[in-house]
Amino acid sequence: MFIDAPKRPQRSATILVILASLWLSLAGNLTLWKNLHALPELSGWEGLGFTVAFAWMITCIVTAILSLFAWRLTLKPMITLLLIITGFATHYMWMYGIVLNTSMVINVLQTDVREASDQLSWRLLLTVMGLAGLPAIWLWRQPMAELPWGKQILNNLGLCALSLALAFGTLQLIFQDFASLMRNHTQIRHQINPLNSVNAFLQLTVISSDKKDGPLQPIGEDATLSNTISHTQKPPLLILVLGETARSQNFSLNGYARNTNPLLAKEQLTSFTQVASCGTSTAESVPCMFSHLGRQDFSKRSHEYENVLDVLQRAGYAVLWIDNQSGCKGQCDRIPTTNTASLKIPEHCEGGECRDIVMLARIDTELAKLPPERRARGTVVVMHQMGSHGPAYFKRTSPEFKKFKPECTDTSLAQCDREEIINAYDNTLVLTDFFLSRVIGWLKAQENSHTPAMLYVSDHGESLGEKNIYLHGLPYRVAPPEQTIVPMITWLSPGFEKLSRVSTKCLQNQRDKALSHDNLFHSVLGLMAVKTSVYQRELDVFAACEGR
Numbered sequence: 001m002f003i004d005a006p007k008r009p010q011r012s013a014t015i016l017v018i019l020a021s022l023w024l025s026l027a028g029n030l031t032l033w034k035n036l037h038a039l040p041e042l043s044g045w046e047g048l049g050f051t052v053a054f055a056w057m058i059t060c061i062v063t064a065i066l067s068l069f070a071w072r073l074t075l076k077p078m079i080t081l082l083l084i085i086t087g088f089a090t091h092y093m094w095m096y097g098i099v100l101n102t103s104m105v106i107n108v109l110q111t112d113v114r115e116a117s118d119q120l121s122w123r124l125l126l127t128v129m130g131l132a133g134l135p136a137i138w139l140w141r142q143p144m145a146e147l148p149w150g151k152q153i154l155n156n157l158g159l160c161a162l163s164l165a166l167a168f169g170t171l172q173l174i175f176q177d178f179a180s181l182m183r184n185h186t187q188i189r190h191q192i193n194p195l196n197s198v199n200a201f202l203q204l205t206v207i208s209s210d211k212k213d214g215p216l217q218p219i220g221e222d223a224t225l226s227n228t229i230s231h232t233q234k235p236p237l238l239i240l241v242l243g244e245t246a247r248s249q250n251f252s253l254n255g256y257a258r259n260t261n262p263l264l265a266k267e268q269l270t271s272f273t274q275v276a277s278c279g280t281s282t283a284e285s286v287p288c289m290f291s292h293l294g295r296q297d298f299s300k301r302s303h304e305y306e307n308v309l310d311v312l313q314r315a316g317y318a319v320l321w322i323d324n325q326s327g328c329k330g331q332c333d334r335i336p337t338t339n340t341a342s343l344k345i346p347e348h349c350e351g352g353e354c355r356d357i358v359m360l361a362r363i364d365t366e367l368a369k370l371p372p373e374r375r376a377r378g379t380v381v382v383m384h385q386m387g388s389h390g391p392a393y394f395k396r397t398s399p400e401f402k403k404f405k406p407e408c409t410d411t412s413l414a415q416c417d418r419e420e421i422i423n424a425y426d427n428t429l430v431l432t433d434f435f436l437s438r439v440i441g442w443l444k445a446q447e448n449s450h451t452p453a454m455l456y457v458s459d460h461g462e463s464l465g466e467k468n469i470y471l472h473g474l475p476y477r478v479a480p481p482e483q484t485i486v487p488m489i490t491w492l493s494p495g496f497e498k499l500s501r502v503s504t505k506c507l508q509n510q511r512d513k514a515l516s517h518d519n520l521f522h523s524v525l526g527l528m529a530v531k532t533s534v535y536q537r538e539l540d541v542f543a544a545c546e547g548r
């Protein structure tokens with residue numbers, strides 16, 4: 001007669017998934033907890049509550065991912081893989097303050113054995129052993145209970161759905177703080193183990209990369225100026241103001257109830273009301289706006305191409321980019337550029353940031369540096385605004401522009417009433433109204449020697465709490481119109497109307513037409529009378545008003 005040896009208790013797949021998720025999310029994110037703890041906006045009990053909710057969300061998402069692998073043959077290997085990746089990631093993030101994004105994964109994959117062995121250390125071994133080795137040994141010693149196929153499928157899908165629902169529910173509760181945090185500290189998303197590795201892996205394999213290989217493709221190599229430009233005594237002068245985070249619906253020119261455009265309302269201009277942006281963030285919109293491809297083709301492009309500024313320059317114009325923001329996203333790489341954002345001019349700058357008006361204070365000096373033979377043909381200046389950049393809208397305006405009060409003065413929007421957030425945002429538009437009217441004023445002062453015009457268009461809009469959504473950057477397909485419908489304003493001097501044969505009256509009749517950033521490339525070339533095969537007349541907003 002034999003007595004059975006005592007058996008280890010069998011663990012269900014669900015229990016293993018939950019235990020592994022807790023370990024990966026809590027112990028595997030030591031660096032993240034350390035970094036979050038160091039943030040001033042997350043100090044105190046509220047910060048602690050937020051961090052707990054954040055940890056809970058990570059646990060739920062990891063549970064959802066692992067539940068899809070909760071099969072006898074796949075669960076233990078999958079958990080082990082995530083443990084090892086998390087162990088290594090924690091070491092490097094803790095020691096070197098790196099984040100784990102796609103390019104870092106590419107670096108790791110391209111590291112050869114000799115370089116890798118240089119980096120091996122006792123500390124690394126201890127971290128990986130503690131975070132990954134010991135839990136993995138424990139894991140592999142657990143017998144896993146087996147369920148019939150059908151029941152296991154239901155179990156796994158149920159667990160996945162439940163944990164996603166819990167994660168989503170928690171996100172709703174902390175959304176404002178969460179959005180502010182992600183916006184102010186964009187690197188945090190790359191510090192969340194093991195989701196950063198999973199994301200980077202997906203980016204490298206399933207989701208195609210946005211960075212295109214190969215040489216830059218020239219466009220508009222046949223670009224020339226039309227005869228009307230070559231024979232004019234007063235060369236055209238266009239200021240293209242690239243707005244920031246301005247949304248169409250908050251412009252009183254477009255029907256907003258509050259007077260956010262007191263100065264522009266006095267000018268003879270056209271404000272287009274239905275212009276769709278190309279993206280919902282600066283990095284996504286700006287390169288697309290200046291491209292000839294349009295939104296659909298831009299996202300599918302296989303090469304990087306030159307942009308409208310290259311074509312204008314090739315046609316013979318003097319082109320200048322003045323940046324009062326975080327840079328031109330590669331759009332000014334081949335043209336003269338100046339950055340005003342970090343200037344220290346007392347009347348225009350404070351706290352390491354300059355008001356947009358500083359660009360006008362610099363323009364004469366910067367224009368004088370451009371080649372005179374080009375300026376004799378005409379000039380295009382891009383002014384890249386700081387505009388309504390959030391979430392600290394209140395920082396954008398000086399006291400005299402704070403028309404709507406009280407303002408939200410907390411970078412964490414969640415600390416404010418919605419009214420205060422909208423007040424602070426609308427004040428940034430009042431400042432943009434002032435800036436644009438000063439641009440028009442400066443252009444008018446050039447009428448003796450030039451034929452001036454202005455075109456203003458914002459890069460994307462902003463959510464201000466509609467449906468509890470704030471800021472911008474949602475995937476385009478699901479983004480609300482607050483984020484994608486942007487203001488676009490043209491001002492043509494009488495001389496420019498004559499030169500281009502485009503009348504403001506005709507444009508005003510078309511102001512409610514559905515337009516988009518796709519029109520920008522061709523409209524600028526059309527307005528500046530550049531002849532090239534890459535120009536498409538049907539996308540030129542001004543073409544329909546030519547000669548009318």
Ligand SMILES: [Zn+2]
Nearest residue numbers: 245281282459
């Ligand atoms: Zn932007």
